[in-house]
Amino acid sequence: MSIFKTILLTIIFSTSILLAENEELVLIGQDLHDAKCTKCHTTTVYSRLDHKVNSLELLTKRVNGCVKNAVREDWTDKQKQSVVHYLNESFYEF
């Protein structure tokens, strides 16, 4: 196989792994979100026109804040990250 083909296949292969990982993260995030995050607000707070979160950094802060102060649970970084991913993919799209 030519070097070029090998490189190309490697790129395609690693991209699909990354995509699959991202998809998995989003699904984990959606499950966590639906189980714990809909007591006080529904998803309309994310999609309303004057939503307050307007960057990925603020979204991460807000999710961390709501996990700690509102849900009052000790989530792992991966759990928090998965919810950030889910919200970003489904609503904010930063």
Ligand code: HEC
């Ligand atoms: C105990 C109540 C409560 C729970 C449970 C809760 N939140 Fe919140 N959340 C709030 C309040 C209050 C606001 C502010 C609403 C406003 O600005 O009108 C808010 C706002 C937010 C926003 C910002 C929306 C915007 O304006 O862009 C995000 C994102 C968010 N919450 C995520 C979460 C996530 C993720 C969870 C689950 C881990 C969660 N919340 C659970 C009370 C809660």
